[in-house]
């Protein structure tokens with residue numbers, strides 16, 4: 001609980017010009033705020049309502065319904081029409097994204113500053129790297145909270161996530177709960193959307209990781225440079241108060257290095273990097289090699305598959321060393337980390353079968369290519385790739401993904417991902433536009449039928465890769481979310497194959 005006056009005092013003067021306060025504001029200043037709300041529908045008595053500008057509406061326009069639900073006051077964009085003085089406390093603000101983040105951090109008393117925080121950004125590898133960091137840190141007896149695409153969890157608690165990076169109020173509430181539950185460390189995925197919308201403002205990071213930048217989200221960002229600038233914000237002094245860990249193998253990573261003072265680079269092969277690997281041997285059961293770090297060189301072994309996962313584990317070890325974790329202990333933990341749900345996850349059935357099936361979350365051109373390349377050495381027969389592209393998301397990546405699937409797989413099955421409000425057939429056409437006429441993909445709009453067709457038609461020794469949805473246990477058709485899980489679908493098809 002905190003008084004409205006105290007919360008407003010945390011805001012920089014340029015955001016909450018006191019000169020605009022009227023008698024309604026002054027009379028609400030001593031009221032205790034018991035919660036924060038950004039949705040008028042879920043606003044409770046005692047809350048402070050913050051009206052967020054969105055793509056469809058300005059939440060500020062709903063201040064009356066929030067006040068009716070018991071909100072003590074509403075903070076809204078300056079353009080929002082306000083009530084007559086004396087009727088309700090509605091205070092105009094300059095930048096609601098910033099206001100919301102600053103207020104949330106203050107309300108929860110800056111939890112990130114009571115923990116050692118690691119932020120991970122980049123197009124691909126955030127979920128995998130944050131899981132690795134959580135695992136290494138917990139193995140080294142450091143109680144660690146993890147916030148990301150899959151869930152928010154800390155010792156004794158786990159909840160499903162709705163976004164890769166929560167909105168400011170949820171974020172600060174979760175960090176506060178994690179810290180109170182004993183987490184000394186926190187690791188989180190930070191999306192470019194979150195940085196552009198300032199959801200993470202008020203958080204301070206001891207370590208920030210940059211994995212890579214390749215095409216995605218061009219529905220939201222103007223171009224790749226704009227996307228990069230959003231990611232680069234994490235490495236500015238506003239957020240980073242420690243060491244940057246940056247991928248030297250990525251061209252945008254090399255650009256970022258020029259801008260940061262305290263940086264360790266990592267590379268899967270370049271000995272100029274601070275952390276790098278050599279003598280790598282890839283096998284179906286994982287990878288092994290030598291790990292070179294600022295704390296010495298050690299042999300390592302990991303059950304993870306693919307060169308990109310070596311990059312992820314380098315980033316994770318770098319984060320650990322930056323926070324003074326023991327290298328030997330981390331290397332021991334690496335050998336036991338089995339992977340992340342829905343990332344290169346093998347679908348197994350009993351009795352085992354003569355084909356392999358993998359479910360992976362590749363939903364960008366780069367990750368699709370990496371996944372197919374990583375699997376190739378282990379394919380005895382044909383490599384069959386089942387995939388689609390999400391609706392209401394970057395359309396320009398669709399033909400690129402089509403071209404990549406056709407180049408790197410032996411057979412392609414184009415199907416739906418989450419069509420959302422787009423016409424599923426049109427999404428398929430966008431993907432097919434990138435596939436050369438000489439290739440004859442199977443086109444099946446129903447993902448269930450597509451997975452079944454791929455698995456039932458596979459020949460002994462074939463390798464079926466089902467990409468795009470990974471851990472997701474739903475499919476979004478229109479505005480409806482139905483239960484759908486690639487792993488369950490593959491299991492069922494494998495059983496059917498056994499009996500046919």
Ligand SMILES: CC(=O)N[C@H]1[C@@H](OP(=O)(O)OP(=O)(O)OC[C@H]2O[C@@H](n3ccc(=O)[nH]c3=O)[C@H](O)[C@@H]2O)O[C@H](CO)[C@@H](O)[C@@H]1O[C@H](C)C(=O)N[C@@H](C)C(=O)N[C@H](CCC(=O)O)C(=O)O
Nearest residue numbers: 038039040052053054055056057059062163164165191193
């Ligand atoms: C593009 C984007 O980020 N959109 C976000 C935006 O939605 P919007 O603009 O449609 O919102 P809106 O409907 O206009 O409403 C604006 C505000 O008014 C409020 N409102 C609205 C109506 C009402 O009656 N009362 C009321 O209070 C709403 O609660 C909201 O705060 O504001 C909403 C609330 O703040 C967000 O939920 C929504 O995220 C949507 C769901 C989303 O899917 N975002 C994705 C793209 C995203 O952020 N993804 C990244 C990961 C990307 C990666 O892979 O790297 C993430 O971090 O998850």
Ligand SMILES: Nc1ncnc2c1ncn2[C@@H]1O[C@H](COP(=O)(O)OP(=O)(O)OP(=O)(O)O)[C@@H](O)[C@H]1O
Nearest residue numbers: 123124125126127128149308343360361362367371
């Ligand atoms: N370092 C990496 N570089 C390139 N591709 C990767 C890397 N790590 C994982 N991948 C591929 O990208 C897919 C998504 O990985 P992951 O979930 O770790 O990424 P993410 O950055 O969290 O994605 P999102 O933005 O959706 O949260 C994986 O299934 C794999 O195919």
Ligand SMILES: N[C@H](CCC[C@H](N)C(=O)O)C(=O)O
Nearest residue numbers: 363389390393417418468469
């Ligand atoms: N975080 C990603 C997830 C994409 C997952 C894919 N299955 C899709 O629906 O496009 C995004 O919001 O673009």
Ligand SMILES: [Mg+2]
Nearest residue numbers: 126127149164
């Ligand atoms: Mg993720």
